[in-house]
Amino acid sequence: MTEKRPPSSASHNGGNCTPSPGASTETIDPAEETKLLGKLDLFFVPIIMAVYLSCFLDRSNIGNVKVAGMPEDIHATSQQISTAVSIFYATYVLVEAPWAIALKKITPRILMTALCVVWSLTTIFSGFITSIGGLYAARLVLGSCEGGLFPGLNLYLTMVYKREEQAKRVSYLFVCTALSGAFGGLLAYLILKMDGVGGYAGWRWVYIIEGLFSMLVAVMVWFGLPNDPTQAYFLNERERELMQIRERQRAQYMGEEKFSWEEVRITLRDPKLWFSGLIQFCQDILLYGFSTFLPSIIESMGYNSLQAQYLTIPVYVVGGGSFLALSFASDRLTLRSPFLVFANFFGIVGYALMLSPVSNGVKFFGTFLCAIAAYTGPGMNITWLNVNVAPHHRRAAAIGFQQTMANCAGIVAGQIYRSSPYTLGNAFSLGAIGVAQVMIGVLAMYIRRQTRLKERIAKGELEDTRKVRTGDRELDFGYHL
Template structure:
């Protein structure tokens, strides 16, 4: 909040300088810049009510269309298209080849193309691809579908994250990013339930049940594309549902976030600054470790549960409480992370649950204990990637530097999807679960390193501001400004 207030005063100092004609209107301007806390709280509730359901719905659709390959795997798809175990694992992994390649470009281009056009177009294309996946007859068709799906879905998560930064302040973001990861959990829960229902359509119109999973989920996603077009205005500050006073408050909030948002003009210099920023690489490395869990767990949880002695249909619906629990715990962690503007401690604490959970699954424990372990894993699976991304979001400014950072961080992190497809090959998935607990251990070390680095950067800024040391920094804009305090 201190940073936002300083930014507002700095802007006003430029507009209302001593001796200027505007000085006489400074009192009025000060009044115009006032935001009643109750009115702002009401505005936030309204923004959440209109934007969050749309954002959650499209991301739910995206993740559902991506991870349903785990549901159709145990429903007989590999056998029907003549795919070997290795070929099917390759199909899971190949998605991330185009996914990671397109994340940074889509994120950087979003402002130019506008959020509405970009996100709606991507949604339509991946929805059609999902529908066509229901008519695949060989492994080559599955490869092509997964590559197209990856290219389109690669733009969604960075795009939605950037959209949130266009609406909310730094201290308001973990809670909103948590909504996206709750969708990841809901997609698992809903995907398991939906697959359970749709697989009962096996034989309808001569199609296998797994084909209906693709066809019906793809048709639902097409409808969601229309919701995106009408529900996400390219300029959130002038959204159709805001009245005049609310638009004024949005303008003041934009002034308060000016340091965080920066120029509207694209700058290659900001991209190059990002590429030299240790925060981005440390965040990307943490994300890579956390995403090994996210993609392995969300794609193969039905198969993991099946190894505990349950049949295919039971394995589908037993995933539901695990996903719901993981999502709810993330909401709780994100709330306190925003309240106290602390990121690393919550991230580190959540991963401890995951380590214990995977150990319970790996050890020769009763199946009930192993199933309990999946609940503990879910805490780390969703908190890890979500809180880590928020930690990057709030510590990089201005807009294009942040867009590049999110894009590159997601590119690094999502290559973990390639790994996940290869380590979860065959039952009882000892390699996959063992690799996941090892990844959590490495993530814990990286979190400590990043926390120490950011604390050091805050300390250097503080000493420069007090005149204790000479300022030898080459970059002094955006998040490198002395009054921009990094969240720890």
């Protein structure tokens, strides 16, 4: 049942200001909406999680095969393997903004399925490389495909869910990042036991089997993600009507369908983008360094290569579980920065422990604390940007450019984790958290200042001299702090 709501409410904008005249005043019965959200999650979330899980598996499995004899078989030095880790991001960062902006034009279904198919084939063929040159080529192709996935999935989530529903759903992506580490470590541990089967080394089977898994996921994407979520195949007539109401409620957030270069120019002049990009760069130093080199870090503590694979599993589970819990609280309170700062404090303690002259057991405990910051930080920050930029094409550009800046961290991570006991990498990561904490404070102050400016203009205390007054700059668009 739909009804009219009082014009003083602006809950769909996440703020406390009066909605704009064009905003929808239709509401949905909470019980109906809860049921609808449950159905959306049931059908969309497993597919989105599976595709991101496969993506991160194929990206980070180089860390698993590094300790399983791959460098020796292709006659690669430790420095060359670090270069292979870094070179992935050379193409990755170049394509993120273009893929994000092109998502609606190409359509989500075609774009994400095509990218998934190409990187799956690349992963399978990585199992047959014989030289460092082959590994470099495979990593470059992998980066050019995977660079479009994370911005694309984030934008797809904004096409389905409201602003106050997004942190929980973004958390599912980063839970997959953690699961890929846990699952990847377990899978690698099991697959490596196939060493010699068919005349192939165990590390080659890691690539082949994980690539075949990704190919199955590509089929799921093609059949499971409709281009228009409001007309999804699994919705009945009433549920499609409810989706249309939700779409009208989010009209201010989504904006016009037609692409505009002016929205891109507005994005590039928005301080929120640049502050967020710097924060994300620092947080991704942790994420990429930690997720790629954790088996090597644990091995440097005195464990053998197989132990290093399965000991990563509980660490990744803690990292993913912590973000899941914090994201639920973040959505409920519509607060982002406090949870980001809170999670980073665990990382500061964790890296400090790994750098201290303590027992290996204590250092291993430190990896659990680092995991909380490594997985919560990037996801919470991208959510913070998602909910504070509108309309769609402005947000698409913001996510693309933010990820372009942020993923340069992958190039850095591959160079700072060079050799055991990885003091340089851990120290650099600790410093990155410190810088991130400062930048989070700066961005929070900027958002608070913009909110107060809007309030004063709305009350008539100040003349509105701003050049941009649309999308998230509208007076009734409430920012999330």
